[in-house]
Amino acid sequence: MDLRGGPGRRLRLGVLAEVFTPELVDAVIAEHGRGERRRRILPARLVVYFVLALCLFARESYEEVVRLLATGLPGTTALRRVNKSSLCRARARLGPEPLESLFRSIAGTLATPETPGAFWRGLRLLALDGTQIDIPDSHSNATTFDGPCLQDRTPTGFPQVRAVVLAEVGTHAVVDAEIGGWRDGEPGLAVPLARSVGPDTLVIADRGFWSSAFYRDFHAVRGAHLLARLPSNKLGRKRHDLPDGTFISEIRPNKQRMLRAKKEGQPFPKEMVFRVIPFAVDGKPWWLATTLLDPKQHPAVELINLYRQRWEVEMAFDEIKNHLGVSGPLRSRTADGIRQEVWAFLAVHHALRKVMHTAATSGPAVDPDRVSYLAAVRVIRRTVVAQVATTAVSLQHALVEVCEELRHRLLPARRRREQPRMVKKPPSRFPQKRSRSGMTKAEVGRWHGSKKPRSARPAPTGAPG
Template identity: 40%
Template sequence: MHPWIGLSENVRLGVLTERVTPELVDRMLAEHCCEGSRPGALPPRFMVYFVLALALFQQDSYDDVAENLVGALGGMDQSVPNKSSFTRARQRLGAGPLEGLFRALAGSVAPEGLAGSFYRGMRLAAVDGFVLDVPDTTANRVFFGGPSDVKGRDVGFPQTRVVTLTETGTHASIDAAVGAFNGGEPELATRLAGSAAGMLVLMDRAFPGVALWKAYTQAGAHLLLRARSCVAQRPTQILADGTYLARMSLAGQRASHPGGVTVRVVEYRIDGGEVIRLLTDLLDVDAYPAAELAALYHERWEAESAYRQIKTFLRGPAQVLRSAGPELVRQEVWAHLVVHHCLAQIIMHLAGAGGLDPDRICFVKVLKHVRRSVIRQRVQMPMKLKTFLTNMAAKIGRKLDNGARRLREADRFLKHPESKYGPRYRNSRGHPAPRPTRKVPEKIIEPVIVA
């Protein structure tokens, strides 16, 4: 009999157990028919916590992650099962319980009045997507696909695509969809429409389309989307503030086709640069001034900050996921989304305790504290959990508070040239080397008025 039998059920996930409770895990296992038929060294509940720990300790091996989980529990680290046992247990578990956990936990967390989270009574959210590299196995390549060159040859790793509905003020995920690289972001984004009711949703210019527009507006959401210059370019009515109404139709249709939609077009420049075009269903020029919408659109970048937390700090920069099959890849991605959302909730708790905007709380340091809580099993008793959070809150002033955000920018360049052995000061495509981030004055937004 393996020494872990009867003991692994006692393993928890540190401070994250306050949100991912054993009762919630058991409910998800029951809903997805993953309850264990007999006790074993790696029962389903333990495996849920183990998969979440794989996301929390992405750079560590299976052995190291297992030791992090059980090292404080009476010698269990001396009898860690081998890697193949963990892999088989992950396969038995599947992706369903982790996706169920995310859907049970995800949602908006910003309290009323939090800066950057609301606009005229509507909660602000952003839809965007990112890709994650997965191991280059035949199964992953067939299921997910990946980038290719002009001749159709595979380039780099297969990739899975993730699209999220993110609360701009807190970086918390409200909903998410996981798919293949070969599937488009708009298709995944359309699946999230039902979770956006009552919100003002921001998207970049990769998303505008009639199907997506109708899905969100029919679900009760409002939209503020950037668009290409060829979209809704013919005014049908000039409004009082210089914005105008136009028709957005499917490709190949006339503007008057009944299958299209009427949108309000807001155009502006930043520091005299290119014209930026926004589409919105907020047609009242008095209730929703163009200048406010132009300034508001830049909150969309908060989704990029959330993705940086997932891809750079939680996963690790340029790290490839560890799962060799599509089902385990999906399981791993949902685990990353669960852990990130729990961290966003902890940050909100700490920000509330310190009376700060959550943007000022250092994500990296919170992540390190949470990892330490797992290694120390600091959630074995409620008082220990309360003490841990109290100690974290006490460190806000000297460690966790990043201070108010500064206005900074850096020119956008290709960060990963094809060859890392190119000239020192120019990348392989001839662009100048990126300059460091620098302080800049506040941007000037100039509306473009259509006569």
């Protein structure tokens, strides 16, 4: 049965068909040469929609997701009878590249100047951060991505894939992303994301990202302004003090690194000039670095409050990992399957955020934070099951109805909260599984987190002394 010319061509993702149009899906398939050369019951376009649906229905099985996609469409009996092994092979034929291209085709900023909380003094607010996602403990995943382990290479948990994203603060939309393994550092994965910034953006980042390469790629080359937390050993050499208590500082990269970068065709600027903003949190000194040097035009107090907006990217991670997906490992047991799945999650999350932003601005503009993410996920799942968007007219009508429903379910304005980091999950009542070193996970954490010198640490049973 050839679904390319039959009911399979009408399979959509509800109102998300406004974002994932058939023309766009066919274009990314053709770009990577994944089009089928013979008649298949699972053509490439259908498989793309199936992978995206796996993210919307993350708790359902392969077969159930296919049945949900085919609900209400006549002539899809053969599709509803497809087994899991056929779906796995179809995913393997498709590969991760079309899903990455699909994400990059739709990704970008969503906020307009009227979007509350998206701009500050004419600069678009972007947040940069990374996260780890547990993946199944298969041989392919473990050898490709690796995971946390002891010094003797004894694994202490699931393998993990690392994702570094650049997200829009006002809408939580992921503008750009890079993925790698557990051992790939976040600063290294963040370097390519400079392609998505410009002179009208302010990138807010944690202290682990501040470096000569970060300054060069984001500010010196692309012109973006930076606001990042500084460790105490990167304050640089003070040039002069400013009236508001801040000071201008500079750092000159070492000569060897500058020569190496010059040979690679990416020379560093001779000096990094930035403004240091000192302040205190619970009596402990903190420092912020920014390329906004004028204290009158960009007050230090506002920049300190603005740095807290970096946590908006953590909410985007929570939406992807816990509310859209499942609070556990992903599905795929192969490295290509994991990459395909991560790109699909990022694409679906961006599409959801685009619909939510449309809802927030469809009437008098409200803060996108007030549009419930869980409500949006549930409403859009219903449109997928109902297959409401099979024509352009029904798609527009369904999108209007979705926006109206989301606006009727607005959340109250978010209250400002400050909470120290702490573990809220209670200890398990079950015995802890011990690794080959004989330590529990809690003991492993204490071992790695100890501040004592190595010679003063107690040697665990079975671990190198």
